[in-house]
Amino acid sequence: MNKPTWSIANLSNATLPSSQLKESPASPATFDQSLPALRPYPSKLFVETTTYCNLQCSMCMKQTMGSELKEGFLTMETFRALDPAFPTAESLVLSGIGEPLLCNRLEDFIRHARSRMPHASWIGFQSNGLLLDENRAISLLEAGLDRICISVDSVSPETFSTVREGGELKDIDRAFAALNSARKACGRPDFKIGIEFVIMRDNLHELPSVLSWAASRGANFAITSHLLPYDSSFVKNAAYEPNTEDAINLFESWQKRAEAEGIDMGDYFKTAFLRYSRTPEQERMVAFVQQMMDDARNREIFLNVELLLQRDPEWVTRVEKTFAEAQATADRLGLEIRLPAVAPRSDRACDFLEAGSVFVSWDGNVHPCYFLWHKYVCYFTERKKHVSTKSFGCLADEGIQEIWNSAPYREFREEVLRHEYPFCANCNLIPCEYLYCEEFEQDCYTNTVPCGDCFWCMGLFNCMS
Numbered sequence: 431m432n433k434p435t436w437s438i439a440n441l442s443n444a445t446l447p448s449s450q451l452k453e454s455p456a457s458p459a460t461f462d463q464s465l466p467a468l469r470p471y472p473s474k475l476f477v478e479t480t481t482y483c484n485l486q487c488s489m490c491m492k493q494t495m496g497s498e499l500k501e502g503f504l505t506m507e508t509f510r511a512l513d514p515a516f517p518t519a520e521s522l523v524l525s526g527i528g529e530p531l532l533c534n535r536l537e538d539f540i541r542h543a544r545s546r547m548p549h550a551s552w553i554g555f556q557s558n559g560l561l562l563d564e565n566r567a568i569s570l571l572e573a574g575l576d577r578i579c580i581s582v583d584s585v586s587p588e589t590f591s592t593v594r595e596g597g598e599l600k601d602i603d604r605a606f607a608a609l610n611s612a613r614k615a616c617g618r619p620d621f622k623i624g625i626e627f628v629i630m631r632d633n634l635h636e637l638p639s640v641l642s643w644a645a646s647r648g649a650n651f652a653i654t655s656h657l658l659p660y661d662s663s664f665v666k667n668a669a670y671e672p673n674t675e676d677a678i679n680l681f682e683s684w685q686k687r688a689e690a691e692g693i694d695m696g697d698y699f700k701t702a703f704l705r706y707s708r709t710p711e712q713e714r715m716v717a718f719v720q721q722m723m724d725d726a727r728n729r730e731i732f733l734n735v736e737l738l739l740q741r742d743p744e745w746v747t748r749v750e751k752t753f754a755e756a757q758a759t760a761d762r763l764g765l766e767i768r769l770p771a772v773a774p775r776s777d778r779a780c781d782f783l784e785a786g787s788v789f790v791s792w793d794g795n796v797h798p799c800y801f802l803w804h805k806y807v808c809y810f811t812e813r814k815k816h817v818s819t820k821s822f823g824c825l826a827d828e829g830i831q832e833i834w835n836s837a838p839y840r841e842f843r844e845e846v847l848r849h850e851y852p853f854c855a856n857c858n859l860i861p862c863e864y865l866y867c868e869e870f871e872q873d874c875y876t877n878t879v880p881c882g883d884c885f886w887c888m889g890l891f892n893c894m895s
Contacts (some may be wrong), residue, residue: 438641466786467843471518472834473786474778474895476801478526479504479533480792486556487593489628491660491806492527499527499804504792510537511825513792515834516546523894524555526792527804531561537573552576556626556894559605567605567612577622579894580605581777584633584644593633606647613648624651626894629770630667634752645763652760652767655892658885659809670890671746671773672811673738674856678773681738684722693718695738731776732856737811746772774855774888782886783846785895786835789796794825798835798842800893801884808885810855815883816868842879851875851882 466473480503484493492499516522522543524530533539540553547553553575570578582602583593606623613621625644627637641652656670664732673680688695698719701712708716719735726733749772760767760790782799802820809815822842823833833839852875854862863871873882881887 472788476789478792480528483529508794522553530555540573560596562605564608567608571616579624582625610648623651656890676776732853734856795821854883
């Protein structure tokens with residue numbers, strides 16, 4: 431693979447941290463062997479029961495070009511291959527790309543795992559709720575289900591039907607009623623009901639009212655997450671700020687200096703190409719921006735000048751205020767809530783892997799995380815990214831403990847734990863031949879883990895965990 435090259439078309443490449451200007455192997459590190467990711471067994475199990483679904487949500491990867499999903503159901507034989515992992519599992523989430531309630535062995539899976547998992551562990555799944563009636567809810571609770579998370583992206587019937595194509599809000603109302611009845615009928619006050627809300631520009635304003643609506647129907651918790659655009663048409667509906675906190679803070683400090691010195695950075699990219707016909711004022715502005723980029727490089731901050739010049743501070747303030755209102759609403763109603771970051775966090779971490787989680791797809795393949803479980807195309811701003819499946823083995827061929835403790839899988843987890851990867855989302859080297867090729871091999875730091883461009887690693891997405 432060719433290395434990225436510098437060119438006049440990428441004038442702000444000078445903002446790359448100095449550590450990115452050379453290739454070096456990942457530094458050796460000594461890890462605490464008690465870390466969940468390094469235990470001899472996975473602590474959290476995520477198992478996909480099916481890829482079939484009874485909805486056709488336009489924002490789902492199943493409905494977009496570039497995804498390659500094989501349809502199927504998890505078999506009991508494959509599920510039983512996880513038996514060695516159940517005695518030490520803290521949780522089991524029976525969710526994937528499909529709708530778990532379509533699986534007629536769901537209660538069997540729950541019952542089988544419940545009899546083998548520790549008493550303090552829990553079993554749950556996410557659902558669109560359309561197939562929930564009181565009989566099914568009772569069946570699930572009697573099997574040993576501990577929590578369920580229902581997708582609710584709006585309390586407006588019209589908006590809900592648009593987002594969840596094929597579903598209606600009244601179906602969700604019925605599902606909540608069924609779950610509350612089952613909770614009483616089964617004597618399970620400990621059973622938890624939650625909602626998942628996908629944050630978009632179109633529905634951001636509804637978040638506090640959705641929380642109130644859910645709490646009034648017996649919800650105990652809420653998981654909120656930003657939209658992952660699988661199609662370019664959804665990019666503009668993403669509500670998050672694409673620039674990192676560190677980049678924003680540095681840019682704003684230089685912006686104040688620019689205003690004080692009477693410098694307008696707005697025309698930087700147009701002016702930077704006028705190498706032989708710049709006015710003295712334009713020369714001054716270009717030199718100023720170069721100083722800012724040098725400052726970013728010295729501080730090892732990825733600074734995408736183009737994205738920063740395009741940012742909308744008023745929208746960011748609106749998101750922050752809505753999140754604050756949502757948190758206050760949740761606190762007032764006694765609702766546990768997980769909110770994503772407003773902007774990509776600078777100190778990244780893989781909550782999924784670091785918690786000792788493992789993902790098993792319906793066909794028995796074992797994956798390291800949500801990001802790498804299926805093949806699909808997604809977008810960060812206007813950048814098209816190809817994501818390929820990463821599997822370390824199949825339960826039809828090896829045991830879960832053998833796969834988990836294999837050298838390649840352990841080395842992968844250790845490489846993630848080092849956190850020594852670039853911040854690709856704010857890099858100016860566009861297009862990057864390392865990260866935006868169809869098959870990822872390594873990033874510019876020579877890492878073989880694609881964490882430098884992972885939305886979960888940025889803190890923008892939350893999942894049931």
